[in-house]
């Protein structure tokens with residue numbers, strides 16, 4: 485918080501002092517934080533989805549790819565340094581995304597503490613109304629997923645040298661409930677992305693009903709493609725296409 489002088493405010497012959505927020509804490513600043521961190525997370529999601537699809541190229545190729553992930557940046561950087569840099573950036577992005585969303589939601593509630601007496605509540609799309617709980621479910625899923633496929637703690641095989649084997653063991657037909665859980669998490673992610681992408685496209689595009697319709701369709705296509713790209717892997721294992 486800092487102080488500025490507001491020459492335009494009504495005054496009685498002297499300058500009125502008003503309180504303003506530092507730019508990053510203003511609503512616009514927080515929305516920019518949401519957008520920048522959201523873009524970083526989406527970029528990771530796109531690359532991770534494409535990487536997962538390498539499972540269809542066979543065990544050797546997939547394991548080679550997974551080991552290469554640890555060596556990105558070598559020999560300039562020592563092995564795994566890039567990976568840890570990426571993990572740090574993603575963690576900071578997730579925390580900043582959640583903090584900015586929470587502050588914005590609190591401010592929106594504080595601005596209208598008493599409900600309108602005679603107005604029907606404005607109902608946004610299903611995706612818009614489920615952003616908060618969707619976000620919580622996605623966070624819990626990511627924690628489970630890291631313990632499952634990165635550390636191997638919750639994986640039936642958990643062999644760090646054989647990520648292909650870990651994925652195949654994870655989504656084996658008798659463990660159908662794991663695929664079900666992943667499906668629910670990925671669909672939740674899809675709704676979250678659809679609304680996030682819609683807000684971003686709408687801000688960038690034409691501010692007209694036509695522009696809004698286009699933004700809505702583009703966001704839907706993006707979310708469906710990403711969901712399908714993720715879900716095809718567990719379902720390929722479940723159905724025996726990948727074994």
Ligand code: HEM
Nearest residue numbers: 536550571626629630633634647651666670714715717718
């Ligand atoms: C549903 C299909 C998915 C599959 C088959 C899958 C597969 C994997 C595998 C095999 C790894 C370990 C990579 C390695 O250490 O070599 C991994 C790591 C990870 N996945 Fe996924 N994933 C899926 C979905 C997701 C989703 C939807 C998210 C995010 C919302 C996600 C976020 C992560 C993260 C953050 C890591 C840790 C990366 C690191 O080690 O720094 N994954 N995933």
